[in-house]
Amino acid sequence: MAKTYDYLFKLLLIGDSGVGKTCVLFRFSEDAFNTTFISTIGIDFKIRTIDLDGKKIKLQIWDTAGQERFRTITTAYYRGAMGIMLVYDITNEKSFENIKNWIRNIEENASADVEKMLLGNKCELEEKRQVSRERGEQLAIEYGIKFIETSAKASIRVEEAFFTLARDIKTKMEKKLKEASNPPKGGHQLRASEPQKKPTSWLSRCTLL
């Protein structure tokens, strides 16, 4: 059968335990008397199809099985990943400080050109906030990645975050494909590296609530 999509991207969520990674991806529901069969077993990954500029993109999104508690995210989990959501909790300073360690872990284990994005989750808990939005923005600029504040609980900008990451991977990929089909002529041995992204225009949309 013919392929029904143009691109396939594998995405991961990384960050301290408790920041809300599983909630960003899944929404288990239970009541007092019944449990759903699925919530008992847990979900491993999801396949989603999105439409970006007329192209069908398949996203395969993986959650950790809680290994992050022991800081044992290994090369196996990162294998084949093209995009990583780095998640911290805006009400937990430590989870924000640890983003640097997670970035180091990614550099050691994931493919070098993996696209990253920073998520400040639980943004509906304004009264408990410990990490200002400006600090989130600043850290993202430092690493040349995009930043967005989300709330998995209140369903704020979660979908937008995945679209943004997918669009960035697609752009990068199309650029590579284009370069591969028109190799630079003589003289240019090395390809220009990716220009640093300016997240300004995009950040202006990230005004909170």
Added chain:
Amino acid sequence: MPDCSEYYQTEISEGRNKRVIKCKFCSSVILTPSSASFTRLEVRKYICLNLIIFHVTMYEPVIIIYKLPHIRQTKGSESDPETEDIIHFWAVEDMMTFYNVGFSNTVGNTKYLTCADCEAGPIGYHDIPSKMSYVALSRVLHSNSTEKN
């Protein structure tokens, strides 16, 4: 076990799904038209009956039906889930054919399939050794429109 193949005939065109397959609960699109093949899953096992007086051997067919756990379970039944016998499935060869779907953690040789949006499930199962996925016709909606409504 009622055989509903006749009712399902209208959903099949050249052995494949004629219409969009959606979640019953939230209308999330699971499979687009013509992306899965209709399968009547019955594994026949033959029990050997030696009828010695006639000097013949007869084989008695026994149909094994897939036991798919119910979506809702009463608390406490986790280790021994209540199941439903299902034989009509949409078979999907490549998991990437799914438009939207969730895969549960592994249980034995199986990963259960769920809606990617509301996580209702199991709507079917994925058989790890054969890499085939099966969506139960009775656990999904067949619809003409791809719109979520």
